[in-house]
Amino acid sequence: MSESLIADVGRETQTARDTGAGGGSYQERVNKTYALRLTTLTPVCVKSHEEPLSPLADYVVDGCRLRILDRKRFFDFLSEGDRLEKYQELVESVRPQAEGKAEEFYEFLINNSAQLDSMTKSIREFSIPDNLVQIGRHIHSGDQVYLPGSTLKGAVRNALFNSFYSNQSNRNRIKETSKKKKMEVHSPEFIRDSENYSQGQKKGFLSTNASLWGFRDSAFIDQSQLKVIQLNRRRLRPVKEEKDLNGLSVLQEAIKAYSPLYTELTFKVNKLDDRAKEKRVNSYNNIKLKLSCFFSALNRFVIQFIDFQIAHIQVSDLGKYQEQLTRYGHLAKKFQEEGDKRALICLGFGKTQLQNTIGLSVPEDARKRHKYKDPATLFLDTNGEAIGWCVIEEATCDTLNYAEMLESICVDTVDTGTAENMISPSDENKEELVADEGIDLSELHRGAVLNLTVQAFNPRKKPLRIIVKTVQYGKEVLMEVTGVKKGSRYQQGDVIRVSLGARKQTEGALFKQGKLVDS
Secondary structure (H helix, E strand, C coil), rough: CHHHHHHHHHHHHHHHHHHCCCCHHHHHHHHEEEEEEEECCCCEEEECCCCCCCCCCCCCEEEEEEECCCCCHHHHCCCCCCHHHHHHHHHHCCCCCCCHHHHHCCCCHHHHHHHCEEECCCCCCCEECCCCCCCCCCCCCEEECCCCCHHHHHHHHHHHHHHHHHHHHHHHHHHCCCCCCCCCCHHHHHHHHHHHHHHHCCCCCCCHHHHHHHCCCCCCCCCECCCCCCEEEEECCCCCCCCCCCCHCCEEEEEEEEEEEEEEEEEEECHHEEEECCCCCCCCCCCCCCCHEEEEHHHHHHHHHHHHHCCCCCCCCCHHHHHHHHHHHHHHHHHHHHHEEEEEEECCCCCCHHCCHHHHHHCCHHHHHHHCCCCCCCEEECCCCCCCCCCCCCCECCCCCHHHHHHHHCCCCCCCCHHCCCCCCHHCCCCCCCCCCEEEHHHCCCCCCCEEEEEEEEECCCCCCCCEEEECCCCCCCEEEEECCCCCCCCCCEEEEEEEECCCCCCCCCEEEEEEEEC
16 A cells, blocks of 8 residues: 555544544545435335245235234244144145135134234235235345345446446547457447446456445335235237236235335545545546436436337337326426436336346447347336336435326327337237137147136136136036136126146146136
């Protein structure tokens, strides 16, 4: 370490002695900290890497509430009498793909005198129209949910690079300083060098600019601000061979919309860090990172993503999603006009690949040249909107009513594509369905789709199931069909499209269950 750097360290250490460990004036010299508030505009979920919650062990559906069980108390409950043997019988009797597992688990607990209040660790609201299955958890410590600082930092770093790379003069500088004079602009090597230059990546002390700033994890989030939501995978553009996406829905624990979250952003401002920055050749030489730089980059990135996404929606059933994007685009532009005092940011599960990578920073023709495929599907909630959207601002700013602001934005109906490339789900099967009478299912495989005749349907029985007539091994066999939406009406003789489920891998095994395919 040079004598000048050692002198800087000595001065900082002396200041610490003068003010006391953690003294205010010393901390202010070393770090500049901004208290920030995030307001969620939609549900937000940062997925935990833990195993999801099981409907046969981890949670109980109790009316419109979902009780997450305390694992130890549940095991204590099973250890009494013959409850463990009965529980094993329940688990063994339920088929992996069967619906109604949560209801059967609830009945088991009630029939065996379980005290749900004493076994409940926490409660989540939920309003899920379909069958409850495994539930993915939001990242948490113990049972306390929080927003990780690393999630915020990743989103901001991506926006900062987008801002840097979109500048033509910055790309020219990369070209000039590169050792490979004939390196193609937007090539993988060019993008890598640009990242290294923009972030100051270099071996040695303080290798990246990202080490000079960071977000704290948010404060723990109140249990009343959490709920369980259903997310459905939807297509952005049509494909020749349509694959059924109904089975790709997921359930996620999430933070509710319009919940306030609090965190801190810290910049290192001591002279030791400044001296180290000056010795590196990169885009941030002698530049002080500021909060306004972050907000400006975020708003610019959001607007660029929204413009791209709206232009590339090519199906007719994403009207709510397009309206949502249009409103958020107007909001981000309003923030820009007001001087980037706040910003729009998208976090966690549900973002598309273009929001998570540098793909949006590279021109579309270059992405195609490098065989980078733009996202074809995304996850939307049951209202048809994307999740993860927040407003980030200083905590000292006045709290605005973002719900009213978004509602006041006038959104004109805009076509999501040309007539020739638009596909309406209701147009895919205009012709009346005709039953595939006489086809023997025994020669078919899981996932095969065919038209079957309804034999019975009871809209009052939960979970909803349709009974259909099939032919298997030369005999008439009744089969149940799941995936029936709430409010559906079917009567005997109706013809429906069914995707066959799994069957045992033994000789003579029958298809006992299928899934309804939207027609």
